[in-house]
Amino acid sequence: MDDLIINMKNVYWKNGNRYILKKINWTVKQGEHWAILGLNGSGKTSLLNLINGYIWPSKGTVSVLGKNFGEYDIRELRKSIGMVSSYLQEKFYTTETAEEIILSGKFATIGLYNRISFKDHKNIKKILESLDSLSVLKKPYCILSQGEKQKVLIARALINAPEILIFDEPLSGLDIFGREYLLSYIEHLARKDKSPTIIYVTHRIEEILPVFTHVLLLKKGEIYLQGEKKDILTNENLSGFFETPVRINLNRNRFILTFVD
Ligand SMILES: Nc1ncnc2c1ncn2[C@@H]1O[C@H](COP(=O)(O)OP(=O)(O)O)[C@@H](O)[C@H]1O
Ligand SMILES: [Mg+2]
Numbered sequence: 001m002d003d004l005i006i007n008m009k010n011v012y013w014k015n016g017n018r019y020i021l022k023k024i025n026w027t028v029k030q031g032e033h034w035a036i037l038g039l040n041g042s043g044k045t046s047l048l049n050l051i052n053g054y055i056w057p058s059k060g061t062v063s064v065l066g067k068n069f070g071e072y073d074i075r076e077l078r079k080s081i082g083m084v085s086s087y088l089q090e091k092f093y094t095t096e097t098a099e100e101i102i103l104s105g106k107f108a109t110i111g112l113y114n115r116i117s118f119k120d121h122k123n124i125k126k127i128l129e130s131l132d133s134l135s136v137l138k139k140p141y142c143i144l145s146q147g148e149k150q151k152v153l154i155a156r157a158l159i160n161a162p163e164i165l166i167f168d169e170p171l172s173g174l175d176i177f178g179r180e181y182l183l184s185y186i187e188h189l190a191r192k193d194k195s196p197t198i199i200y201v202t203h204r205i206e207e208i209l210p211v212f213t214h215v216l217l218l219k220k221g222e223i224y225l226q227g228e229k230k231d232i233l234t235n236e237n238l239s240g241f242f243e244t245p246v247r248i249n250l251n252r253n254r255f256i257l258t259f260v261d
Helices: 044-052 074-078 098-107 118-130 146-158 176-190 235-242
Strands: 004-015 018-029 034-037 059-064 081-085 164-168 197-202 214-219 222-228 246-251 254-259
Touching: 004 044, 004 197, 018 044, 018 222, 044 059, 044 081, 044 164, 044 197, 081 146, 098 118, 098 146, 118 146, 146 164, 146 176, 176 197, 214 235, 222 235, 235 246
Parallel strands: 034 197, 034 214, 081 164, 164 197
Antiparallel strands: 004 018, 004 059, 214 222, 246 254
8 A cells, every 4th residue: 555654564573582572563654643652661662673674573564665574675765764863872983073974864874985965065954954053064973962963863864855754762861942942843844744754752741742643552562552642642541551540631732641649
């Protein structure tokens, strides 16, 4: 089917003797934006690694952008997938400039082996401007603040105008202003006409943005619930998910979770 961005059928992923992901049946369609919510260790990053082809399913099938796993060049496909995670932050050679790191996203590699063309340079400037961060362009990555580093990684993820944009707990290490800036940037991006499909992973309900249409609750490697945001984010569902009574409230279009005594 043409409009399927991600399609996982009965996917299991085993590491050693242990199943980290089980019975994953999940489809993402064009026009949807998903939040994936789960506690630490529930398998969120592993699920993302399946999309990127960093890991392969032990059972079941994964197709991304209509390409079946194992039947295409993953390195080519990765150019259509932008990824922002704090894990990536540590993987870069720190003496490279922000511009070099952003450009490396074009080839979906860590490290840069090609020179920067004028066209790329202009494109990078445009993206950094949209992030209010043009000043970092020629600076070495290592001297940047946490918030600036995260913006560089977003610019890197955007350089290929990806069809899928993945955020894996992107707010870690950011102060409240950095967090709110990034969240409103994502909200704004997702509202654009030709927005990439956004997959946003978090353990915090507060980060689920108005623009996200769907929510997947992941628990101990299995899908606990998935569907439209309004159907999933209820007091009853979340109390069951967390195995403790909780209540959610809306505040300025964002959710707040509180424990019920
Ligand atoms: N490459 C790996 N090797 C061994 N265990 C792993 C690997 N990746 C993840 N795990 C284990 O799988 C579980 C889920 O991890 P992860 O997907 O990182 O969860 P989350 O992102 O939700 O915190 C954890 O128990 C973790 O220790
Ligand atoms: Mg993780």
